[in-house]
Amino acid sequence: MPNPKVLPAKPNALDAIFSVRKPVIGVIHLRSLPGAPRYDREAMTDVYAAAVRDAKTLADGGIDGIIVENASDMPFSRPEHIGHETVAALTAACMEVRGAVDVPIGITCVANGAIPALAVAKAVGAKWVRVNQWANAYVANEGLLNAAAPEAMRYRAMIDARDVAIFADVHVKFGAHAITADRSIAEQATDAEWFDADVLIATGARTGSPTERREVDEVRGGTNLPVIVGSGLSPEQVPQLFAAADGAIIGQWLKEDGLWWNPVDPRRVAALLEAVAKARGVA
Template sequence: MNRFNSGLPMSSAPVVRPRAHALMDLFGRQDGVVIGVVHLLPLPGSPEHDGGPVSAIYERAVRDAEAYAEGGVDGLIVENHGDIPFLKPDRIGPETAACMAVATERVVRAAGLPTGINVLANAAEVALAVAVAGGAGFVRVNQWANAYVANEGIIEGPAAVALRYRKALAATSIRIFADSHVKHGAHAITADRSVAELTRDLEWSGADVVIATGQRTGDAANKAEIAEIRGATSLPVLTGSGATIANIGNILRHASGAIVASSLKRDGVWWNEVEVDRVRALMAEAAKYR
């Protein structure tokens, strides 16, 4: 059993039937998992797309994936982070899904690592379709249950519809990684409920892994919030932002792993390319706690 997630407090009853440990199934380990994010360049149709060939987008994605793999990470997430500002899920076009599926297939083939999908903003069904087409094993959904006010407006949790869509695709092996108290937004809608309660809602709604985040991209998760999330669920807990060489050890003391990107890019800037030496250095530090 995971040394961090040994179950709910004695006074709390389980909210769902026990399920297989997603990190063990995907990565072969229950803790110390490090997942690198492949930030795709702006895709066709997005404001910053330069009009060039999509092959350049795929080539950059493969280079970043190979750098992560060479540096020793456990897995990857392919994300359309270059598509700022993001659309609500029902406005995302088929061109985004198509390009992400091709990019994912090439990343999976090149890096040979367990790979996930995050389609921004909060497009769970699109992410599942991309995962099936591209050969990915999990999806990240920032608001899986309940609702919050994001940059894109009011974002509602898609769990009920997305799980039925996953079933229709015969893709129940694709795991759900869901953020608790998601970044880049306001939580006034659920302000009368604690982070622990919101976390239990994720488990109730079929998530397999819970993600603790900071307030924005590159912002580290608060240790107290990680502890509150971890104490509220029997699921593995990862951090979703802010991991660096300096703090990865502290993160792995308190969580089952980390999703990392910005600090492993040239100059620590998320839109730059991944630098393998930065990845190696972070993984060398992480190895002390794995």
């Protein structure tokens, strides 16, 4: 596999999307959508209203970007089984969020729904999609998942969505790494860059699990792309992680009582961004 240092240089996707150094992206965990086992006939207007409330709390608190995710659709469908109803509801939710706030938005469609996420992003004007398994294969909660990149990049070209950036996880969470256990995290980062990701994500073992500084450093060692933290960030961890990372995606810690299914807590948003402001000042 070629060294990333000999790959053609790419523009910095974070600089293209955000107006600040080391951006912080908040997560909107949507309530269950139609078709998911836990959907209980809640009016879709209520689902969208909850998303808009979270979006406004995040934006009013100074967050730099928002990613919208169908986080309550557990157990998640495999990529090939994600239904039209999920894409439709996720698109409608994103349109409501986009109409309520001015910050850039991105899309996560789980599990590993790179192509559905790209379709939604194209429709709503989102700036990026997050994909958990971009290169290589993993034994995930949904079973064996193959790399999304080959089909997703061709689909992105087909729908003329080259301006939608790919934020790809490395050494992904929620699953076993048995298939890739003989390859270093740096090598896996090189794989993701070689498969044309734009931003790489260093993450913990599952939602809310702290990302270790070592993980960030190892991802950085295999790529020239921006590297951001993908889970578990708290104000106490900001100084250490922001010394190494180019930004962060943060969801669970910003919620009331630190539970991802609760509404966003404005006090937690303020506390986190205060720590980030200090870290930016010394970086």
